[in-house]
Amino acid sequence: xxIAEMTSRQHxxxxxxxxxxxxxxxxxxxxxxxxxxxxxxxxxxAGLRVTNDILGPQEHADNN
Numbered sequence: 717x718x719i720a721e722m723t724s725r726q727h728x729x730x731x732x733x734x735x736x737x738x739x740x741x742x743x744x745x746x747x748x749x750x751x752x753x754x755x756x757x758x759x760x761x762a763g764l765r766v767t768n769d770i771l772g773p774q775e776h777a778d779n780n
Contacts, residue, residue: 727746727747728746728771729745729750729751729769730742730743730769731753731754732769733757733766734764734767740764741757744771751768754766754768
């Protein structure tokens with residue numbers, strides 16, 4: 717992994733929508749886009765838990 721990739725990953729976030737203990741949606745993006753997506757998911761899925769976590773350098777996730 718290059719320095720640029722490590723720096724980029726430090727600013728990426730993973731937003732997940734949970735139905736109980738099951739993830740039903742996941743999105744990985746830069747912090748501002750992730751925050752926007754999180755707010756949209758909170759409006760759409762008002763009764764479900766929505767998390768917005770820092771994507772660590774060891775974690776791998778796809779934009780879904």
